[in-house]
Amino acid sequence: MKMKVINTFKLVIPTLYLSMSFLVFAGNLPIEEGAKVYILSPANGAVVTSPVTVRFGLSGMGVAPAGVDRENTGHHHLLIDVETLPDMSRPIPSDKNHRHFGGGQTEVVLDLTPGQHRLQLLLGDYSHIPHNPSVLSEPIIITVE
Numbered sequence: 001m002k003m004k005v006i007n008t009f010k011l012v013i014p015t016l017y018l019s020m021s022f023l024v025f026a027g028n029l030p031i032e033e034g035a036k037v038y039i040l041s042p043a044n045g046a047v048v049t050s051p052v053t054v055r056f057g058l059s060g061m062g063v064a065p066a067g068v069d070r071e072n073t074g075h076h077h078l079l080i081d082v083e084t085l086p087d088m089s090r091p092i093p094s095d096k097n098h099r100h101f102g103g104g105q106t107e108v109v110l111d112l113t114p115g116q117h118r119l120q121l122l123l124g125d126y127s128h129i130p131h132n133p134s135v136l137s138e139p140i141i142i143t144v145e
């Protein structure tokens, strides 16, 4: 009788463990608490000339190229003039307003038209899905002369 109880536990525990791992890895990847992404330069409110070099900062996490499933890492996405944030449970769109840096780049040189532009960084995991909670920078507004 005692043996039977133990055997049941031996089956239940790995099953629970497996279903929990599946839940964790099936959706957005969790992150370390306090991870932050931010635009190092230009500064918010800066008046610049095109082309503009935008430098990306990340703390509390590491940068890894797209496709590399490594814990507590992601790659940068620059949202250019995006007012409505993308769906945080799905891969970040890829177009001229949602730029992916899947090679693990930490800066970009942008050709921007004269006028105001809004820039914001969003980290995505190996499959381009934001983490949970998402790692999103404060937006900056720059003026291109």
Ligand SMILES: [Cu+2]
Pocket (backbone or CB within 6 Å): 066, 075, 076, 077, 092, 100, 101, 102, 124, 127, 128
């Ligand atoms: Cu991406």
